[in-house]
Amino acid sequence: MEPAQIANKAALFALVDVNNFYVSCERVFNPRLEGVPVVVLSNNDGCAVARSNEVKALGVRMGAPWFMLKDLQKKHGIVAYSSNYTLYGDMSNRVVSVLRDLVPDIEVYSIDESFLRVEHTAHLYGGTVQMGHVIRRRIRRWTGLPVCVGIGETKTLAKFANHLAKKNACFDGVCDVAAMSQGELEQWMRGIAVSEVWGVGRRLTERLARWKVNTVHDLVTADIKRLRAEFGVVLERTVSELRGVSCLALEDVTPAKQQIMSSRSFGELQHTLEQVSEAVAWHVHAASEKLRAQRSTAGAIYVFIRTNPFRERDSQYSGGLVVPLADVSDDTRTLTAAALHGLRRIYRDGYAYKKCGVMLMELQDKRLRQETLFDDPLARARSARVMGAIDAVNRVWGRGTLRTAAAGVTQRWAMRSGNRSPRYTTHWNELPVAR
Amino acid sequence: MNLANEAGRTLHQTPLKLALDQSIRTAPFYLCKVPAGFPSPANDYMEDELDLNVFLVQHKSATFFFRVQGDSMREAGILDGDIVAVDRSLEPQHGLIVIAVVNGECTIKRLHKSRSGIELRAENPNYPPIAIAADTQLEVWGVVCGVVRRYPA
Numbered sequence: 001m002e003p004a005q006i007a008n009k010a011a012l013f014a015l016v017d018v019n020n021f022y023v024s025c026e027r028v029f030n031p032r033l034e035g036v037p038v039v040v041l042s043n044n045d046g047c048a049v050a051r052s053n054e055v056k057a058l059g060v061r062m063g064a065p066w067f068m069l070k071d072l073q074k075k076h077g078i079v080a081y082s083s084n085y086t087l088y089g090d091m092s093n094r095v096v097s098v099l100r101d102l103v104p105d106i107e108v109y110s111i112d113e114s115f116l117r118v119e120h121t122a123h124l125y126g127g128t129v130q131m132g133h134v135i136r137r138r139i140r141r142w143t144g145l146p147v148c149v150g151i152g153e154t155k156t157l158a159k160f161a162n163h164l165a166k167k168n169a170c171f172d173g174v175c176d177v178a179a180m181s182q183g184e185l186e187q188w189m190r191g192i193a194v195s196e197v198w199g200v201g202r203r204l205t206e207r208l209a210r211w212k213v214n215t216v217h218d219l220v221t222a223d224i225k226r227l228r229a230e231f232g233v234v235l236e237r238t239v240s241e242l243r244g245v246s247c248l249a250l251e252d253v254t255p256a257k258q259q260i261m262s263s264r265s266f267g268e269l270q271h272t273l274e275q276v277s278e279a280v281a282w283h284v285h286a287a288s289e290k291l292r293a294q295r296s297t298a299g300a301i302y303v304f305i306r307t308n309p310f311r312e313r314d315s316q317y318s319g320g321l322v323v324p325l326a327d328v329s330d331d332t333r334t335l336t337a338a339a340l341h342g343l344r345r346i347y348r349d350g351y352a353y354k355k356c357g358v359m360l361m362e363l364q365d366k367r368l369r370q371e372t373l374f375d376d377p378l379a380r381a382r383s384a385r386v387m388g389a390i391d392a393v394n395r396v397w398g399r400g401t402l403r404t405a406a407a408g409v410t411q412r413w414a415m416r417s418g419n420r421s422p423r424y425t426t427h428w429n430e431l432p433v434a435r
Numbered sequence: 436m437n438l439a440n441e442a443g444r445t446l447h448q449t450p451l452k453l454a455l456d457q458s459i460r461t462a463p464f465y466l467c468k469v470p471a472g473f474p475s476p477a478n479d480y481m482e483d484e485l486d487l488n489v490f491l492v493q494h495k496s497a498t499f500f501f502r503v504q505g506d507s508m509r510e511a512g513i514l515d516g517d518i519v520a521v522d523r524s525l526e527p528q529h530g531l532i533v534i535a536v537v538n539g540e541c542t543i544k545r546l547h548k549s550r551s552g553i554e555l556r557a558e559n560p561n562y563p564p565i566a567i568a569a570d571t572q573l574e575v576w577g578v579v580c581g582v583v584r585r586y587p588a
Contacts, residue, residue, distance in 0.1 A: 031536045031539050031540075031541070031574070031576075034539075094496040094497075095496075097495070098497075141497075141523060142494070142496055142497035142523050142524050143496065143497065143523070144523065144576075424499070425500075428500075428518070431500050431502040431518065432499070432502070432541060433501065433502050433504050433541065434502070434503055434504070434519070434534050434541040434542060434543040435503075435505045435507065435540065
C-alpha cells in the first residue's frame with residue numbers, strides 16, 4: 001500500500017476491557033468461584049470495588065459498604081475477598097503484553113482497560129470483528145480472563161461499543177459500531193442512558209436531564225452550540241466524538257498527573273493526634289515519592305481527616321485544609337512539615353477517626369521552577385541528593401524502608417486485609433496448588 | 436595454500452579502510468581487553484549466559500507456576516513439593532502432562548485421549564485414572580512444560 005493511503009485511512013479505535021476484572025482474577029486461580037457470587041472489597045475491607053455478575057444481579061451497587069451487605073452475604077452465600085493488588089497488577093501486565101503482540105498501537109488506560117488503534121491492523125485478522133474475537137480468545141486462553149472489545153471511529157464511540165458488547169449477549173463480546181448502519185446505531189443510542197457515555201458523570205446526568213437529554217441519542221442530536229454554552233467544551237468534545245469526529249488521540253505517554261493523592265482508611269479507629277500524624281506523614285511519604293518519580297514539584301498540600309460516617313451513633317467530624325508552600329518543593333521533609341502543620345489546625349479531640357490522607361496540588365514540571373528571593377541553591381542541591389538517596393534505597397528495599405521519623409515505627413493504623421487471596425503469580429510460597 | 440592476491444601481498448597484509456562511522460567510533464562496550472598481539476581466542480565464542488527462565492518459559496505472559504502436592508506423578512519425575520511451569524497458550528494434546536480442573540480443584544495428570552474417551556492418568560499405580568464422562572467438558576487449565584526442584588545445599 002502507498003504511504004499516502006495509509007495516512008488517509010480514517011482512524012479506528014478499539015477498547016479492550018476485562019469483565020469484572022478483580023473478580024475474574026480471583027476466579028482464574030480458584031475455579032470453585034465460577035458461578036458463585038463474589039465481591040472484592042476496597043483497602044481495609046470497606047466497600048465493594050468489584051462485583052461478579054451474580055452479585056450485580058442481587059442489586060449490590062459499586063462502592064456499597066461491606067457491613068451493609070452482611071445480610072445478603074448470609075442469604076446468598078456471597079464470597080468476599082480483600083483486594084489483592086499484587087495479583088491484579090501482574091494479571092493486568094499479562095493482558096497488556098498479549099495485546100501488544102496482536103496490535104502495536106496501544107494506550108493502557110487503566111488497570112483493566114486499553115485503547116488500541118486498529119485501522120492498519122484489522123485487515124490482518126480479516127476485519128475488525130474477527131480481530132476482536134482473536135483478541136478475546138487469545139486473552140481468555142493465555143491469561144484465563146474474559147474481555148469485551150468495542151470498536152468505533154473515536155475513543156468515545158469505542159467505549160460506547162464496549163458497553164454494548166458487554167451488556168448484550170447478541171454481540172458475543174465484540175461490537176463494532178463503525179460497521180453498523182446509521183439506523184441501527186441510532187436505535188442502540190436511543191435505548192441507552194446518557195450516564196453510560198464516557199465522561200458523563202452523575203452530576204452532569206442530573207443537569208442534562210433538566211435539558212431533556214436522557215439518552216445517548218438525545219445527546220448526539222442536541223444543539224451543540226447551546227450545549228457548549230451551558231456545559232463547556234469538554235461535553236462539546238464528547239458530543240463530537242459520539243458523532244464520529246475524533247478529538248482524543250491515543251496517548252502512548254501518560255501525561256504527568258495534575259494532583260497526587262494518597263489516602264486510606266485506618267485498620268482500626270484512631271483517637272490520638274500522634275497516631276493520625278504518623279499516618280499523614282506516611283501518606284506524604286508515598287505521595288512525594290510519586291511526585292519525584294514524575295519530576296514535578298508541588299505548590300500546595302491538602303490534608304484531610306474524617307470519622308466513620310457509617311457509624312451513625314458516633315459523633316461525626318470531617319476536616320480538611322490546603323496548606324500553600326512558600327516555594328514549590330518535592331522534599332518529603334518540607335511537605336511533611338506543611339501537612340502536619342495543616343493537620344494540627346484541623347484535628348479535633350474526642351472523635352474516632354477512620355480515614356486520613358493528603359493530596360499534592362499545583363504540580364509543575366521541576367525544571368520550570370522560578371527562582372525566588374530567598375533562594376538557597378546549595379540547600380536545594382542537598383535536598384535533591386537526600387531525596388534521591390531515599391528513593392533509591394526504597395526502590396530496592398521496598399517503600400518505607402527509609403522514611404522520616406514522623407511516619408512512625410509501629411504504624412498501628414496500617415491497612416488490614418482480612419481475606420486476601422494468595423499472591424499466586426509473584427510469591428514462591430503462595431503458588432496455586434495442583435494435586 | 437597461497438593466499439596472495441594480485442598485488443602480491445598476503446591477505447593479512449592488505450591495508451583495510453578504517454570506517455569512521457559514528458556507531459563504530461562510539462561503541463560503548465568491549466567484550467574483553469584487547470592485548471597487543473593476539474585477540475582473545477574466546478571472543479568469537481562469547482554468548483549470553485544461561486537463563487533458566489528462557490529455558491523453561493516460552494510464552495512469558497501465558498506461563499504460571501504451580502506447587503505440586505502429593506505423589507500421583509511420581510513416575511513422571513514430578514514429586515511432592517515440586518514447582519511446575521504451566522503454559523496456558525499450548526494446545527492440550529494427547530500424551531502431555533496438564534493441569535486440569537476436576538470438581539473445582541486443580542489436578543496434575545497426563546492427558547490421555549482415545550476413541551473410547553478422555554482420561555486423566557496418574558503416573559503412580561496407587562491412583563486410578565480419572566475418566567471424563569462423554570457429556571462433560573474437561574477444563575484444562577494449562578499444559579505443564581517444566582519442573583523445578585531445589586535441594587537443601
